[in-house]
Amino acid sequence: MANDKDLIYSSPQAKVEDFRFDARVVEVFPDMIKRSVPGYNTIIETIGQLSERYAQDNTNIYDLGCSLGAASLVMRQKIKADNCKIIAIDNSPEMAERCDIHVNAFKADTPCEVKQGDILVEDMHNASVIVLNFTLQFIDPEKRQELMDKIAKALVPGGIFILSEKIYDQDVVCKDLLNDLHHNFKRANGYSDLEIAQKRTAIENVMLPDHLEIHLQRLSSAGFNHATPWFQCFNFFSLIAIK
Ligand code: GEK
Numbered sequence: 001m002a003n004d005k006d007l008i009y010s011s012p013q014a015k016v017e018d019f020r021f022d023a024r025v026v027e028v029f030p031d032m033i034k035r036s037v038p039g040y041n042t043i044i045e046t047i048g049q050l051s052e053r054y055a056q057d058n059t060n061i062y063d064l065g066c067s068l069g070a071a072s073l074v075m076r077q078k079i080k081a082d083n084c085k086i087i088a089i090d091n092s093p094e095m096a097e098r099c100d101i102h103v104n105a106f107k108a109d110t111p112c113e114v115k116q117g118d119i120l121v122e123d124m125h126n127a128s129v130i131v132l133n134f135t136l137q138f139i140d141p142e143k144r145q146e147l148m149d150k151i152a153k154a155l156v157p158g159g160i161f162i163l164s165e166k167i168y169d170q171d172v173v174c175k176d177l178l179n180d181l182h183h184n185f186k187r188a189n190g191y192s193d194l195e196i197a198q199k200r201t202a203i204e205n206v207m208l209p210d211h212l213e214i215h216l217q218r219l220s221s222a223g224f225n226h227a228t229p230w231f232q233c234f235n236f237f238s239l240i241a242i243k
Pocket of ligand 1: 091120133
């Protein structure tokens with residue numbers, strides 16, 4: 001079970017390499033995401049609630065960039081619709097392998113297939129729920145609209161898309177304040193200034209956030225008529241879009 005404390009950036013590194021979702025990250029991932037993402041548990045619980053409400057009989061449920069499958073697990077526990085299948089996809093082999101063990105350790109009526117693959121190329125169809133929980137920020141910005149179009153097309157009428165991301169505010173004063181509040185959150189969760197600074201260096205070329213309006217514009221271009229943020233804490237938000 002991956003449940004170690006995240007100490008990856010706790011000692012000074014001569015050169016901070018770009019962040020990768022490798023075996024070292026897999027071991028500490030649950031601790032890392034809970035101590036770094038404000039509202040993570042609330043978002044996971046709400047994904048469970050929304051999947052219970054929106055999953056339709058005989059459809060697929062997608063968890064895109066599933067990591068260790070926290071969203072898939074809660075959806076397996078909550079979905080009551082008949083003959084649904086969860087498909088959890090991650091392009092990191094280490095994540096996908098551990099996710100399969102994690103999610104399928106739990107017995108439930110809804111099966112979960114874990115695939116190692118790129119969400120930009122994997123097939124998606126007949127979906128009533130699609131989750132993209134903090135994954136879009138790692139996708140090439142040039143390909144993000146294409147992915148929103150693919151998601152909108154894969155959903156059946158009445159299906160729901162849940163998108164969570166780190167965002168930045170377009171107003172520089174607000175942007176700096178939200179960044180500071182997030183750093184305080186990480187400090188309060190035991191990360192040192194050195195850890196925060198080294199992680200920032202590791203992630204800055206890999207994770208590229210957008211501002212809220214861009215997300216809403218992409219969803220509108222993809223054909224979603226109903227979309228709204230339902231959660232925000234500092235510079236982290238989650239949004240729902242219904243087809
Ligand atoms: C959670 N959703 O705990 N195809 C598939 N997977 C990808 C791709 C891609 N092109 N790019 C990145 N990933 C999870 C948390 S983490 C967010 C998601 C974070 C995967 C990557 O390997 C990683 O596992 C995940 O997206 C992002 O609810 O760590 O901030």
